Amino acid sequence: MTYMGSSGLAATLHAAAVLMRLDKGWDWFVTLSAEDYPLVTQDDLIHVFSSVPRDLNFIDHTSDLGWKESERVQPIIVDAGIYLSKRSNFFRASEKRKTPESFKFFTGSPWVILSRSFIEYCTLGWDNLPRTLLLYFTNVILSQEGYFHSVLCNSPKFQNTTVNSDLRYMxxxxxxxxxxxxxxxxxxxxxxxxxxxxxxxxxxxxxxxxxxxxxxxxxxxxxxxxxxxxxxxxxxxxxxxxxxxxxxxxxxxxxxxxxxxxxxxxxxxxxxxxxxxx
Known part of the structure; x- marks a missing residue:
């Protein structure tokens, strides 16, 4: 995968789709890396989240883009890892594109805890929003810092299910x-x-x-x-x-x-x- 590109996002969506096929019993999809470590036991986590509404999504997000608008939103990149399994670099286009007007761009932490219902919405895509935004974010720098955030906050069904925290100590x-x-x-x-x-x-x-x-x-x-x-x-x-x-x-x-x-x-x-x- 390419850290700065969208191949990481593609792998995340693929993993979520696999988990939905393997097991119908889970409630939240938690993204972790090898640099994360738990501060609670599994019993602690299950006990506390058993009383949390199952449709909530814990995701740090904002539409206040600041410098990210010119450095993250407008540049166009091509992630070679999407097309070639042994490539992990990306190519930057010489031109930039305007900030989109058809949807509002949100950004935040790439580390998320997402509800099963929202993951189903992103992977099955029963309307055009997840697909359209995925096409756009394929060429965005650090797309994992914006894709789920933007889909959630532009969807009338899910925009009121966002708790503004990634639940990570940093x-x-x-x-x-x-x-x-x-x-x-x-x-x-x-x-x-x-x-x-x-x-x-x-x-x-x-x-x-x-x-x-x-x-x-x-x-x-x-x-x-x-x-x-x-x-x-x-x-x-x-x-x-x-x-x-x-x-x-x-x-x-x-x-x-x-x-x-x-x-x-x-x-x-x-x-x-x-x-x-x-």
Whole structure:
């Protein structure tokens, strides 16, 4: 894939379509990368989201384009990764195009949590909006920072389902660069108290990952994060998740309370202020 091009967006949509064929039971599609790490257990996440309306989409977005209008919206690029499997570069056209008038351009974080109903809308495309915007965003720089945002906020059916947060803990430089800072041990207290379910970005083998495993997730080295489904006898030499009983059992931990507070605040803001799609 080409990071700056649309081949990443194509892969994301393809993955979503595959997941819909494989399983009819999931509610949200969560995009993650190898630089993301969970700050809650699966039990915590399932427990909190079980009380969230299933049609909501957690997506950081804005129509205030600023410098992005001339640097991201108007340039035309061709992503070689769309056409050639062994190419990962892109080509920039010499001319620019005008900011579209047939739809309003929204941008934001590429890391999203999208409802199943909205993913079905994007992949099945029962009206022309997802298809039309996909054609446009095929030639947009960093299309994953605008495609889902623009489809959501230009769709009468879905524009009121957007919660303006990507639910990621990140640290940014001042002024912000293209990517957030790498998190380390000095950030541990803040990320633990943030209530966010995920954080990014982390370096490979960073010591803060061991701190998250030990003090937040209760995860031992090279083992799964334990949950209520783990039924083996707990000891130093036995993995409690080497055996299991009820796969649907959920036992939330301390981080679930922090996540629950965050979600309730975001939902209160969503209900009262109508900040979505502005």
């Amino acid at each position: 640290q940014w430089d001042n002024p912000p660069q293209m990517e957030p800072q790498f998190l380390n041990e000095t950030h541990f207290k803040n990320l633990r108290e943030s209530g966010m379910p995920f954080a990014r970005k982390f370096g490979k083998y960073d010591a803060v990952l061991d701190m998250i495993d030990e003090k937040i997730l209760g995860r031992k080295c090279r083992r799964a994060t334990p949950g209520a489904w783990c039924s083996a006898r707990r000891s130093w030499w036995v993995d409690p998740c080497s055996q299991w009983k009820n796969a649907n059992a959920v036992k939330p931990g301390p981080q679930a309370e922090k996540l629950g507070i965050l979600i309730r605040r975001l939902l209160d803001d969503w209900k009262l202020s109508s900040k979505s799609c502005r």
